[in-house]
Amino acid sequence: MVDIFKECENRVVVFDGAMGTQLQERGLKAGECPEYINLKMPEVVFDIHKAYIEAGAEVIETNTFGANRIKLAKYGLEDKVEEIVTKGVEIARKAAGDRPVALSVGPTGELLAPFGDMTFDEAYEVFKEVVVAAEKAGADIVIIETMSDMLEAKAAILAAKENTNMKVICTMTFQEDGRTLMGSDPVTVVVSLQGLGLDAIGVNCSTGPDKMVKVVEKMAQVARIPIIAQPNAGMPVIRDGKTVYDLKPEEFASFFPQLVEKGACIVGGCCGTTPYYIKLVKKAVENLKPKKLENKFTALSSNTRTVFIGKEYPLRVIGERINPTGKKKLSGALLSGDVNLAVEEALKQQKCGAEILDVNVGVPGIEEEEMLPKVAFEVEKAVDLPLQLDSTNVKAIEKAIRILRGRPIINSVNAKEESLKEVLPIVKKYGACVVGLTVGDKGLPKDRHERVENARKILKKAEEYGIPKEDVIIDPVVLTVSSEQGAAIETLEAMKIISEELGVNTVVGLSNISFGLPERKLINSTFLAMAASHGLTAAIVNPCDESLMDTLRASMVLLNKDKGSENYLKVYGQRVKPKEEVIKRHEEDFSKKLYDQILEGKKSGVEEIVMALLEDNPPLSLVDEIIIPALKEVGDRYEKGIYFLPQLLSSAEVVQSAFKLIKEKLPKGTASKGKIILATVEGDVHDIGKNIVKVLLENYGYEVIDLGKDVKGEVIVEEVKKTGAPLVGLSALMTTTLFNMEKIIKMLKENTEAKVMVGGAVLTEEYAFKIGADYYGKTAQDAVKIADKFFLKNALVCKTCSF
Structure with a gap:
């Protein structure tokens, strides 16, 4: 059988196209399970596969996109996973002959924690069940596709890598703003996921090929493995009651030379x-030569940000403060299982300028195997900075790295054989960076030569494990100058050799250098400036030490690493140092505290703040004067691309906690701002978007009646009549259910006075109004704006209304 990954080094490999819309053309009804057709009408699926082969497809994807127990449960088929997957692979294999068969694995449709109820381990088990059945049936490749959350993608990738020998591809889906639903950009996706042992990475669904070109171009800047691109046939529209796509075949195909030019070497089609x-x-594409991807870089990532380390970048600041050594309060909190102080330190360090x-x-x-994952998970949720997992307990590190969305540094491995054998396999498996x-075997290094020799040993062993030297950051070890004054210069000279001769990045922790001396900040700052000129590319420091950060920023200007003194001017150009008494007053200002906690998505301590405010303020004043303005700023940041869905949901959690207490103090009979019914339309089993809208609307004071997913029009009409709700929100994610949305809107118009707002990934504003909707919301935040305008207008018209 052809190794397509080897082939695409010299030519473009072509996958097949859409399955769902092809099934629809052959009689699949709205609300019917597409994967069940494998059992019900296998000949239909076989004919689709054969048609793609005759068209020139070299790889056939199985009809198993939603064949996981979570999605199949919506149809009462959760016990049919193995049977449906097995049959799907068998049909594809029969059609494909000696061509590779790729198991199609889609998302579960549920949000993973901390933004939903599903845990990483639960998602892993769901995907494991699918991939194990597929390998037994004879699949060659797993293609994990249409993913919006890197953590769900990671669960699927690891389920495939740890339980099968199949090749693994992962494709994410991006919104029009160039980010996934969870806020990850193309560069961050590749940096975070490609090191997990993927054979190819890329993008599918999302948009037409015209808008996918930029996504592929960005991925190619950092990809070390093949890139796959599978666009839709443009955007869906309705014609004569049918969902069609706006790009004709000729126009669709015309964009593929650009996709290949920008970096794709595997191509195919998605919806339509x-x-x-x-x-x-x-x-x-048959005569095109793929672009060579030979990217060499050092990069870390969070869910939404990538940080590059190297000589061409400013020295990166790694915040050291989440470390219990010498901190009684933090040690006590961690021992009791409390992560709030660690999260507070994370937020504080980010404000001070930490980048990692x-x-x-x-x-x-402490039970480190339990606490390191717990703290890392909560910190990653609170800030958008990459993490460095710092522990000598390898099991704790693996448990933590497993559930992170981003790509961290592991701190650390040393030149001793035992350490190398224990740590490097984890680095390789999860595609992390490592300090x-x-x-070495002789203990702390005596001089520069021993430091360099130990560095060579680490790099050589890493290479044997298949870890590129760009993923190793060498720490030449800083020793205290109070007891060994020559240690500093030995470290600096070793740093220079490691940087220039070995060509790798370096990092140091500064705290040891000044131990035992007065005015430690002076020693630390001076050594940092010297190290910066000797090739240092990252430093583990206290970012809230102003004198140290001042020295660092000035050094970057003098070393020509802060181009145009941009960062220096940003920090010092209009800097006014607040007086201590102002800072103290702000710390005691509970109104500002509540506002800031909503803005930061910081849940701990919010109950105490709200209770203190309720002692002197009417409950509704907290909503009108603090909560709503704070949520407005969160919404503004979301719209500007400063915040993403994780921050939006974290802020919503804080508000929910505050509302619980505020509601208790409200006079009985206090009305909400208005009633809104939400539902995902009949035939559609997705409700992630609707659930997000619900959370936001409730936070803004609306009473939400959530009817769930796959809801018939009659049920929605009856609920409007029963409750008198004047506004209905309808959601659809699948193109096959857009027609049902149109029918439900028509039913509501004919039988009620309710207005309708609609949203969903497949909807456009033009189509929304064409099918009779009154309002269209592209994002969850838009739904809040619609509700505000709608109920304000009605309140002005009807002064006796209770909202």
Whole structure:
């Protein structure tokens, strides 16, 4: 059988096109389970596969996109996973002959914690059940596709890598703003996921090929593995009661040379494409040579941000404060299982200028395998900075790295054989970066030569494990100058050799250098400036030490690493140092505290703040004067691309906690701002978007009646009559259920006075109004704006209304 990943080094490989819309053309009804057709009408699925093969497809994807127990449960088929998957692979294998068969694995449709109820382990088990059944049935490749959350994608990737020998591809889906639903950009997706052992990474669904070109171009800047692109046939529209796509086959295929030029070497089609589309794509790329991807870089990531480390970048600041050593309060909190102080330190360090955060929970007697993952998970939720997992407990590190959305640094490995054998396999498996501590069998290094020799040993061993040297950051070890004054210069000279001769990045922790001396900040700052000129590319420091940060920023200007003194001017250009008494007053201002906690998504302590405010303020004043303005700023930041869905949901959690207490103080009979019914339309089993809208509307004081998913029009009409709700929100994610949305809107118009707002990934504003909707919301925040305008207008018209 052809190894497509080897083949795409020299030519473009073509996958097949859409399955769902092809099934729909052959009689699949709205609300019917597409994957059940494998059992019900296998010949239909076989014919679709054969049509794609005849069109030139070299890889056939199985009809198993939603064949996981979560999605199948919506149809009462949760016990049919193995049977449906097995049959799907068998049909594809029969049609494909000696061509590779790729198991199609889609998302569960549920949000993973902390933004939903599903845990990483639960998602992992769901995906494991699917991939194990597929390998037994004879699948060659797993293609994990249409993912919006990197953590769900990671669960699926690891389920495939740890339980099968199949090749693994992962594709994410991006919104029009160039980010996934959870806020991840194309560069961050590749940096975070490609090191997990993927054979290819890329993008599918999302948009037409015209808008996918930029996504592929960005991915190619950092990809070390093949890139796959599977666009839709443009955007869906309704014609004569049918969902069609706005790009004709010829126009669709015309964009594929650009996709290949920008970096794609595997191509295919997604929603709306047919065998004819694939035939034209095959013709468009058959003589094209793929772009060579030979990216070498050092990069870390969070869910929404990538941080590059290297000589061409400013020295990166790794915040050291989440470390219980010498901190009684933090040690006590961690021992009791309380992560709030660690989260507070994370938020504080981010404000002070940290770009990466070290996370260390090493307290004697602590269950580190439990606490390191817990703290890392909560810190990653609170800030958008990459993390450095700092522990000597390899099991704790693996448990933590497993549930992170981003790509962290592991701190650390040393040159001792035992350490190398224990740590490097974890680095390789999870595609992380690692700090290489230049400590060897003889203990702490005596001079620069021993440091360099230990660095060489670490790099050589890493190479044997398949870890590129760009993923190793060498720590030449800083020793205290109070007891060994020559240690500083030995470290600096070793740093220079490691940087220039070995060509790798370096990092140091500064705290040891000044131990035992007065005015430690002076020693630390001076050494940092010297190290910056000797090739240092990252430093583990206290970012809230102003004198140290002042020295660092000035050094970056003098070393020509802060281009145009941009960062220096940003910090000092209009800097006014607040007086201590002003800071103190603000710390005691509970109104500001509540506002800031909503803005930061910081849940801990919010109950105490609200209770203090309720002692002197009417409950509704907290809503009108603090909560709503804070949520407005969160919404503004979301719209500007400063915040993303995780921050939006974290702020919503804080508000929910505050509302619980505020509602208790409200006079009985206090009305909400208005009633709104929400439902995902009949035939559609997705409700992630609707659930997000519900949370936001409730936070803004609206009473939400959630009817759930796959809701019939009659049920919605009856609920409007029963409750008198004047506004209904309808959601649809699948193109096959857009027609049902139109029918439900018509039923509501004919039988009630309710107005209708609609939203969903497949909807456009033009189509929304065409099918009779009164309002269209592109984002969850838009739904709040619609509700505000609607109920304000009605309040002005009807002065006796209770809202």
